[in-house]
Amino acid sequence: MHVDLTTTFPRRFVPAGADAGDWAQIEPLFRRLLDQVPDSPAALERWLEDVSELKAALGEERTRRYVAMTCQTDDPDRERAYLDFVEQIIPKLKPMAHALDEAYLHSPHRRMLPARYALFDRLAANRVALFRPENVSLETEETKLKQQYQKITGAMTVQFRGKEHTLQQMVPYLEEPDRATRQEAWELVVRRRLDDRDRLEALFEQVLALRARIAQNAGCADYREFAFRELERFDYTPGDCLRFHEAVETAVVPLVRRLQAGRRTNLSLATLRPWDLDVDPKGRPPLRPFQTVDDLVAGVEEIFRRVDPELGQQFRFMRDRDLLDLESRKGKAPGGYQSTMHERRVPFIFMNAVGVDGDLRTLLHEGGHAFHMLAARHDPLIDYRETPMEFSEVASMAMELLAAPHLGVFYPNPDEARRAQREALERVALLFPWVATIDAFQHWLYTHQGHSREERRAAWVRTFARFAPDVDFGGYEDVLDALWHRQLHLFIVPFYYIEYGIAEMGALQVWRRSRVDHAAAVRQYREALALGGTRPLRDLFRAAGAEFDLTVRTMGPLMRALEEALAGIED
Numbered sequence: 015m016h017v018d019l020t021t022t023f024p025r026r027f028v029p030a031g032a033d034a035g036d037w038a039q040i041e042p043l044f045r046r047l048l049d050q051v052p053d054s055p056a057a058l059e060r061w062l063e064d065v066s067e068l069k070a071a072l073g074e075e076r077t078r079r080y081v082a083m084t085c086q087t088d089d090p091d092r093e094r095a096y097l098d099f100v101e102q103i104i105p106k107l108k109p110m111a112h113a114l115d116e117a118y119l120h121s122p123h124r125r126m127l128p129a130r131y132a133l134f135d136r137l138a139a140n141r142v143a144l145f146r147p148e149n150v151s152l153e154t155e156e157t158k159l160k161q162q163y164q165k166i167t168g169a170m171t172v173q174f175r176g177k178e179h180t181l182q183q184m185v186p187y188l189e190e191p192d193r194a195t196r197q198e199a200w201e202l203v204v205r206r207r208l209d210d211r212d213r214l215e216a217l218f219e220q221v222l223a224l225r226a227r228i229a230q231n232a233g234c235a236d237y238r239e240f241a242f243r244e245l246e247r248f249d250y251t252p253g254d255c256l257r258f259h260e261a262v263e264t265a266v267v268p269l270v271r272r273l274q275a276g277r278r279t280n281l282s283l284a285t286l287r288p289w290d291l292d293v294d295p296k297g298r299p300p301l302r303p304f305q306t307v308d309d310l311v312a313g314v315e316e317i318f319r320r321v322d323p324e325l326g327q328q329f330r331f332m333r334d335r336d337l338l339d340l341e342s343r344k345g346k347a348p349g350g351y352q353s354t355m356h357e358r359r360v361p362f363i364f365m366n367a368v369g370v371d372g373d374l375r376t377l378l379h380e381g382g383h384a385f386h387m388l389a390a391r392h393d394p395l396i397d398y399r400e401t402p403m404e405f406s407e408v409a410s411m412a413m414e415l416l417a418a419p420h421l422g423v424f425y426p427n428p429d430e431a432r433r434a435q436r437e438a439l440e441r442v443a444l445l446f447p448w449v450a451t452i453d454a455f456q457h458w459l460y461t462h463q464g465h466s467r468e469e470r471r472a473a474w475v476r477t478f479a480r481f482a483p484d485v486d487f488g489g490y491e492d493v494l495d496a497l498w499h500r501q502l503h504l505f506i507v508p509f510y511y512i513e514y515g516i517a518e519m520g521a522l523q524v525w526r527r528s529r530v531d532h533a534a535a536v537r538q539y540r541e542a543l544a545l546g547g548t549r550p551l552r553d554l555f556r557a558a559g560a561e562f563d564l565t566v567r568t569m570g571p572l573m574r575a576l577e578e579a580l581a582g583i584e585d
């Protein structure tokens with residue numbers, strides 16, 4: 015289970031000096047792989063490793079350019095470099111990658127490969143079945159539209175107290191005890207978003223139309239069917255998602271309503287308004303865990319060390335190798351992500367830290383992804399160094415929960431530490447209704463082809479109401495109507511959202527175990543991470559000590575455990 019950070023993965027097939035951003039140098043390598051037919055199962059294995067190496071070189075080039083662009087979205091050179099890759103390289107690469115998958119599927123030695131290749135085989139067969147040459151240019155178009163979304167939202171700023179603020183920089187004001195300040199900050203942000211409402215609606219309609227064509231080209235009844243196959247959801251169905259929505263409605267929404275009722279009482283309010291959700295319910299000043307990004311990095315490293323000393327070392331390695339870009343700056347894309355430098359097999363973490371408690375959670379979360387990547391770096395196949403997203407989010411979300419008892423690193427005052435811990439757990443409960451809302455809305459969006467803007471609005475409001483906590487949007491109906499615009503997944507990674515809910519169910523099971531036996535829970539967690547993508551989803555869950563079940567049968571007891579734990583943390 016030990017991860018060797020000193021191992022390097024020199025090129026064996028791709029020439030050492032080859033530039034993966036130059037198609038003239040890459041194309042001959044694809045040709046060579048296509049011409050050289052493996053003549054034995056062993057040769058086929060070696061060939062697959064060469065394919066993997068080439069894909070990793072291209073993957074790293076793409077990540078490098080993406081990272082550079084998102085770190086500075088207002089630098090036209092970086093944007094050009096990324097777009098060049100998206101427009102020039104990817105459309106040429108996709109048919110080649112498809113040809114390699116086909117060559118693999120036609121190999122007479124495929125059936126003689128060791129059992130380890132069974133999942134790879136399923137992935138390759140699915141990719142080939144779904145591939146349509148006519149979709150390549152549509153997907154390029156889609157990528158450019160997605161980039162538009164990032165550009166529109168990345169450019170959003172507001173003037174507050176005489177200073178220009180990014181929307182991320184406005185987040186801390188929602189935690190201010192002074193209600194008028196919170197309302198003012200909230201209104202500025204939502205009004206700024208509404209300024210681009212029509213642009214975003216129009217952009218979304220372009221995206222929807224493209225996705226419908228992509229699905230149709232692939233012979234799917236609708237884009238939902240396409241997305242389930244494209245996202246490699248082999249182990250669950252749309253029906254399972256609907257049962258997840260029911261489980262949230264039955265087991266989570268009542269708990270969230272009880273939590274919100276407590277918040278309302280503590281704040282002495284008749285109704286909760288949207289700007290009352292992030293403030294401390296007892297009127298204490300917001301938690302400010304760190305001043306500088308250096309403090310954040312040092313503290314989080316210590317937390318990881320307390321969860322498991324080796325994880326602390328891995329995080330230090332990332333810091334030393336310049337694999338972190340954490341502070342919020344104007345021009346930086348919003349949000350946080352972990353991305354992989356596929357060739358070096360190292361992770362990179364991007365986020366917009368401004369000094370709030372949520373920044374800790376983000377970094378702990380992305381850290382979990384990074385450990386996952388490192389744990390599986392030994393595997394020669396790029397497909398096996400990646401994990402189904404439903405499980406990769408277990409890595410990150412379980413890390414947030416495993417770290418919660420150690421938040422005292424940032425909060426020397428035990429009351430503050432308990433408060434942060436309580437918030438971390440409450441957020442888990444609050445996550446499920448939003449995940450169910452976004453997922454149920456997507457099921458509607460893609461099974462109601464040709465719907466009007468008004469029908470979409472009504473469907474959104476209906477879906478929102480089904481899972482809504484008791485929050486009064488009175489007077490802000492226009493804001494509520496367009497609330498989904500801020501959920502970038504709808505624009506950028508369609509259907510990718512329920513993964514967070516599925517994974518949180520897994521993470522909670524790891525957490526529940528850790529409360530009984532911390533060492534064993536961490537050990538199992540790390541063992542499951544080291545499996546990368548070499549096992550099906552259900553087996554990965556089992557390896558981590560969790561059951562893959564999206565129904566109320568599992569959700570009910572988890573919510574009871576969560577409520578019990580919350581009752582035990584008096585802050």
Ligand SMILES: [Zn+2]
Pocket residue numbers: 379383407410
């Ligand atoms: Zn994540």
